[in-house]
Amino acid sequence: MPERRTHFRTCHLCEAMCGIAIEVEGSEILSIRGDDADPFSKGHICPKAPALADIHKDPDRLRRPLKRQGDGFVEIGWDEALDLAAARLHDVQTRHGRSAVATYLGNPSVHNHGPALFAPMLVKALRTKNRYSATSVDQLPHQLVAYFMLGHQFLFQVPDIDRTRHMVIFGGNPLASMGSLMTAPGVKARLEAIQARGGKIVVVDPRRTETAELADEHVFVRPGTDAILLFSIVHVLLRERTPRLGHIAPLVRGLERVKELAMDYAPARAEGPTGVPADTIRRLALELYDTQPAVAYGRIGTSTQAFGAQCQWLISTINVVTGNFDSPGGVMFTTPAVDALKAAAGLGIGRGSYGRWKSRVRGFPEAGGELPVATLAEDILTPGEGQIRALVTIAGNPVLSTPNGTQMDRALASLDFVLAIDPFLNETTRHAHLILPPVSPLERSHYDAALHVVAVRNTAKWSPALFDAPAGTMPDWEIILGIKSRLDGLRGGRLRDRAANALLRRLGPDGLVDVGLRLGPYGLRKGRAGLSLSRLAREPHGVDLGPLERRMPGRLPADHKYIDLAPAKLVADVVRLRASIDTKTDDGKLLLVGRRHLRSNNSWMHNSAKLMAGKPRCTLLVHPTDAARLGLADTDLAQVTSRVGSVRVPVEVTGDIMQGVVSLPHGFGHGRKGVRLSVAARSENAGVSANDLTDDKLIDELSGNAALSGVPVEVARA
Numbered sequence: 165m166p167e168r169r170t171h172f173r174t175c176h177l178c179e180a181m182c183g184i185a186i187e188v189e190g191s192e193i194l195s196i197r198g199d200d201a202d203p204f205s206k207g208h209i210c211p212k213a214p215a216l217a218d219i220h221k222d223p224d225r226l227r228r229p230l231k232r233q234g235d236g237f238v239e240i241g242w243d244e245a246l247d248l249a250a251a252r253l254h255d256v257q258t259r260h261g262r263s264a265v266a267t268y269l270g271n272p273s274v275h276n277h278g279p280a281l282f283a284p285m286l287v288k289a290l291r292t293k294n295r296y297s298a299t300s301v302d303q304l305p306h307q308l309v310a311y312f313m314l315g316h317q318f319l320f321q322v323p324d325i326d327r328t329r330h331m332v333i334f335g336g337n338p339l340a341s342m343g344s345l346m347t348a349p350g351v352k353a354r355l356e357a358i359q360a361r362g363g364k365i366v367v368v369d370p371r372r373t374e375t376a377e378l379a380d381e382h383v384f385v386r387p388g389t390d391a392i393l394l395f396s397i398v399h400v401l402l403r404e405r406t407p408r409l410g411h412i413a414p415l416v417r418g419l420e421r422v423k424e425l426a427m428d429y430a431p432a433r434a435e436g437p438t439g440v441p442a443d444t445i446r447r448l449a450l451e452l453y454d455t456q457p458a459v460a461y462g463r464i465g466t467s468t469q470a471f472g473a474q475c476q477w478l479i480s481t482i483n484v485v486t487g488n489f490d491s492p493g494g495v496m497f498t499t500p501a502v503d504a505l506k507a508a509a510g511l512g513i514g515r516g517s518y519g520r521w522k523s524r525v526r527g528f529p530e531a532g533g534e535l536p537v538a539t540l541a542e543d544i545l546t547p548g549e550g551q552i553r554a555l556v557t558i559a560g561n562p563v564l565s566t567p568n569g570t571q572m573d574r575a576l577a578s579l580d581f582v583l584a585i586d587p588f589l590n591e592t593t594r595h596a597h598l599i600l601p602p603v604s605p606l607e608r609s610h611y612d613a614a615l616h617v618v619a620v621r622n623t624a625k626w627s628p629a630l631f632d633a634p635a636g637t638m639p640d641w642e643i644i645l646g647i648k649s650r651l652d653g654l655r656g657g658r659l660r661d662r663a664a665n666a667l668l669r670r671l672g673p674d675g676l677v678d679v680g681l682r683l684g685p686y687g688l689r690k691g692r693a694g695l696s697l698s699r700l701a702r703e704p705h706g707v708d709l710g711p712l713e714r715r716m717p718g719r720l721p722a723d724h725k726y727i728d729l730a731p732a733k734l735v736a737d738v739v740r741l742r743a744s745i746d747t748k749t750d751d752g753k754l755l756l757v758g759r760r761h762l763r764s765n766n767s768w769m770h771n772s773a774k775l776m777a778g779k780p781r782c783t784l785l786v787h788p789t790d791a792a793r794l795g796l797a798d799t800d801l802a803q804v805t806s807r808v809g810s811v812r813v814p815v816e817v818t819g820d821i822m823q824g825v826v827s828l829p830h831g832f833g834h835g836r837k838g839v840r841l842s843v844a845a846r847s848e849n850a851g852v853s854a855n856d857l858t859d860d861k862l863i864d865e866l867s868g869n870a871a872l873s874g875v876p877v878e879v880a881r882a
């Protein structure tokens with residue numbers, strides 16, 4: 165009789181860090197439920213958690229390395245695969261220079277402490293300037309602004325959702341995404357609790373989202389114009405109220421400069437471009453000051469747009485001047501058990517940087533050691549000195565996730581060598597010459613090395629692997645370290661590298677977490693038992709370390725003991741924003757925005773039949789007035805065309821989308837040739853890729869983040 169047992173761990177699929185209880189009998193998963201004893205999530209889960217079983221069992225999930233042969237792939241052994249990976253990378257670098265190899269780290273590498281801790285080591289060892297990641301299609305503006313204002317890119321400002329009385333959400337839909345840069349399991353209940361204690365929630369979004377439905381007020385905003393709206397809010401605050409700086413007053417610099425800049429953004433002037441009535445703007449501003457505590461929170465809608473950095477700067481500024489910065493119920497800073505700021509330094513990830521080098525073709529500045537992924541394809545395709553010849557992807561699917569996916573498709577197909585560390589043969593990895601698949605997520609241990617930095621409460625939890633990894637399989641970190649040590653060997657095998665690699669192999673990610681815990685703020689101290697891996701191993705539901713606490717000025721870097729409200733780079737960029745106010749964009753085009761669905765997760769979970777059940781989700785939302793003008797009715801096929809491409813997609817006519825705006829989710833488009841995803845690629849599931857419409861030339865010129873929101877498109881009956 166196989167033994168029946170319950171295994172506790174954290175769901176790693178999104179940022180919410182829900183505790184789950186997995187009931188197993190032998191190697192069979194009987195159920196996946198919320199873990200009521202998890203002190204953070206208290207039993208909450210979403211429909212994606214049970215799909216962990218689907219990922220684990222998925223026959224399409226790769227178990228052995230695949231090597232390209234002709235038009236197809238053959239399985240090879242691990243030694244051969246790792247030798248080949250290192251040899252090919254070494255060869256390209258020897259012939260064409262270090263930077264001829266580019267790297268791209270995708271989103272799941274943040275949700276898995278193996279690649280989170282080990283991928284940066286491989287990237288560093290490659291010593292290439294062509295480093296890319298999903299950061300520049302996501303939160304780069306948040307990081308760059310944190311670097312400019314606070315001196316460290318990982319000083320994320322976390323909305324203290326559990327104590328606030330007033331929350332204004334710009335461009336985020338936590339009821340679908342479950343919260344982002346705001347790890348808050350059971351976010352719906354946390355939002356409802358704001359209302360239950362007499363508070364208010366406002367959502368500013370070009371679509372009446374699930375979150376807007378729940379909110380007390382929804383304000384439509386024209387895509388890409390939030391920075392004007394936010395500046396106008398700052399304008400009202402600084403004209404009509406006295407900045408409430410409180411304990412951070414001695415730290416704040418640049419307030420007068422912001423005040424001068426904000427003078428151009430009177431609500432009456434902002435109304436036209438943003439579509440938000442002037443009196444609404446004024447009220448939004450004053451409510452944020454007059455209700456205490458209050459918090460302004462901006463997420464991906466305000467980050468993946470042409471003024472992403474301006475938006476994050478102005479949101480921070482609003483929280484500062486309303487007295488809601490580093491203050492309960494406003495934005496706060498975490499105290500994670502493994503201090504990610506120190507850990508990042510240990511991994512050679514700096515506190516931030518800007519403009520140390522530039523992308524080859526368009527000359528976009530590096531930010532935080534990376535180049536904008538919107539420039540990757542052109543730096544592959546454009547011949548000349550310094551052309552990229554090889555790419556390593558780790559947990560990334562740039563063909564579906566980055567702007568102008570068809571160009572990315574072409575670029576990847578042209579490379580001399582593509583190495584993918586990835587469990588699936590998908591839209592991106594089909595271009596690989598070698599695919600190295602890691603073990604199933606349930607065959608590895610888990611610690612959220614990154615997400616605790618953005619959590620609304622300080623907690624810590626480590627979970628062992630549920631199942632032993634089958635013989636002849638490897639977790640991400642072993643694959644990565646295997647390549648790195650071979651590369652070191654090919655370069656002469658310095659003693660120092662050999663010793664470091666041997667130590668890393670012995671420690672693995674768990675050993676590194678143990679070191680981090682012991683050296684961290686709750687670690688072992690004289691005469692007091694603190695956190696360590698063995699201590700966490702005895703706490704299968706995790707430990708609660710308390711609510712967020714004031715961290716200013718202590719959390720600021722030693723040589724940046726101030727909060728800069730007017731960083732030079734952001735101030736200089738205001739010229740670009742001001743010019744946009746009077747630019748007439750009304751040329752009859754509709755503006756494309758994205759959306760997320762609770763049962764979907766970026767591009768890679770459409771192979772779960774359970775999650776795909778229900779009505780098709782890859783549809784174009786069109787406002788009734790636009791639909792009537794275009795002669796489109798529900799379920800009609802529309803041809804949507806942008807500067808870079810065209811797709812055919814069924815229409816959903818709805819008053820929930822702002823007039824002049826259309827919405828298409830990203831992460832679909834699985835019908836591409838050679839994809840081995842039997843459920844996702846079915847015609848009823850495959851959908852089309854929104855990123856075949858998004859434009860690599862639309863970019864936040866300051867941060868380099870892709871402007872995936874507000875893409876001009878033409879829509880017609882197909």
Ligand SMILES: Nc1nc2c(c(=O)[nH]1)N[C@H]1C(S)=C(S)[C@@H](COP(=O)(O)OP(=O)(O)OC[C@H]3O[C@@H](n4cnc5c(=O)[nH]c(N)nc54)[C@H](O)[C@@H]3O)O[C@H]1N2
Nearest residue numbers: 270271272298302559560561562565585758766767768830
């Ligand atoms: N139009 C539009 N585009 C967007 C967005 C949008 O809102 N609109 N959102 C952007 C955002 S926020 C993000 S984060 C990016 C995501 O962009 P990416 O990170 O490039 O893509 P994902 O869809 O997350 O794909 C993850 C890949 O990792 C693999 N994978 C899953 N788990 C593991 C693992 O444990 N180990 C390894 N090695 N591989 C694994 C999957 O098979 C898949 O190939 O997309 C961006 N693109």
Ligand SMILES: Nc1nc2c(c(=O)[nH]1)N[C@H]1C(S)=C(S)[C@@H](COP(=O)(O)OP(=O)(O)OC[C@H]3O[C@@H](n4cnc5c(=O)[nH]c(N)nc54)[C@H](O)[C@@H]3O)O[C@H]1N2
Nearest residue numbers: 335337341344387388463464465760761762764765766873
């Ligand atoms: N179920 C599910 N959960 C996820 C993911 C997923 O794919 N599925 N992805 C995860 C990832 S990688 C991330 S980064 C997070 C993202 O988490 P969120 O930021 O909450 O993401 P979205 O749900 O895409 O919400 C973005 C909102 O911005 C709006 N928007 C678009 N353009 C603009 C604009 O110009 N201005 C304003 N004000 N709003 C705009 C859109 O209409 C949309 O409602 O979600 C994570 N969680």
Ligand code: SF4
Nearest residue numbers: 175178181182210213
């Ligand atoms: S919200 Fe869903 S996907 Fe996200 S961690 Fe919780 S159970 Fe997993």
Ligand SMILES: [Mo]
Nearest residue numbers: 271298302303
């Ligand atoms: Mo993301």
